[in-house]
Amino acid sequence: MDEKELLETEEIELELFLQAVYLKYGYDFKSYTKKHIKRRIKRRVKLDNASSISKIIEKLLYSEEYFKNIILKDLSINTTEMFRYPEFFKMIREQVIPVLRTYPSVKIWHAGVSTGEEIFSMAILLKEEGLLNKANIYATDFNIDVLEVAKKGIYSIEKVKKWTKNYQEAGGKKSFAEYYTAKYDSVIFDSSLIKNVTFLEHNLVEDGSFIEANLIICRNVFIYFNNELQGKVLKLFLDSLIKGGFLGIGSKESIKYNESKEKFNEISFKNRIYQKKYLE
């Protein structure tokens, strides 16, 4: 088989793989951008010393353990950091917090939180603004293992330098070190920061709305979806926000290809912060 034929065959195998995952376990990755999924699967083929994607399909069909512990993790992306894109958090502090302050209590939904760095970032920000005690935060991800990491709040000490810089650039009011304790090569974050956080398994692709939030944050998740699924998820966010509620997405993500964009006002294009219109 020459390379072009091999590529065509691989494309067929990729479709079969996604269909197998969907039919057997109900996880729908068919509307994710293909290239990223393919890269992950081919990496798995190599690590397993398998000769083709087809061999992996057989394995996942006959072993739920293999699917849950290996494949599902391969397909979830857990690259994140605290106060990622600091200007975003600065803008939340300056433009969104003053509005949230006017409500007796606020609900915040962090979708696709991964290992929880953004939850701690938000909790620190809310604490400094005196809003932490009246906030209920819902942290969701489709991968429950990462939520367990988030609950513990233990991270590698190597990352702290970058995060401290981010925190300062995000307009942090204190010393970042006040929020964690260092032990050996780890840091553990103050657990009182997440006392109002509810961790839930939720899959943006299949699960519906469960909240009327004042603020939804979902950064760099959206980007893995094709246009159609992006539209569906944006609608879900729209339905899950109160009128005048805010949405923050990743700095390179866009709502411009979606119908629901008309229902939002742009608060900051650069930081991708939007507000649901008060009037339909």
Added chain:
Amino acid sequence: MKCKAIVIGGSAGSLNAIIEILKEIDNDIKIPIIILVHLSDDYDNELPKLLDKYVKGIIKEAEDKEEIKENIIYIAPSMYHLQIEDNLKFSLLYSEKVNFSRPSIDVLFETAAESYNGELLGILLTGANSDGAKGLKRIEELGGYVIVQEAITAYSAIMPEAAIKILKKPKILNLKKIGEYLNGLMK
């Protein structure tokens, strides 16, 4: 071979190299050029602004889900991987680094090679790591055309040398020649 896109990657020293190349192009852009340069981990990419004065037509940052147009020069954003999907739209990805790089040239080149089914040109410039070599090989495997900057003319020879080592028949050119070649393709 039909050439439907041109992908260019570089690292250390490649900003000047890109300028040298773009300066040689005075024909209108008829084939999209997609440029990926490793930058420091900065959130904003100033390259489209910086390079604008060397370009006759449109130069802009590649956006997620944006359709690739023939007459545009695209720059990969910083901090994200840039991929080309089968429908010839860009997709961005915030995942782990590849070859210690994000964006990674391999990710762009490999996805471009497959989505254009080999009908493209890949160019690898100066750089101090080996990102891009595998991607260029993938372009070659699928029947695409590959050019590597002549190592002795490169600010850092590591990247071109890594590619030359694994390619079957790369065209090896200096920057002026690469620019002239691209200008010829735009006729």
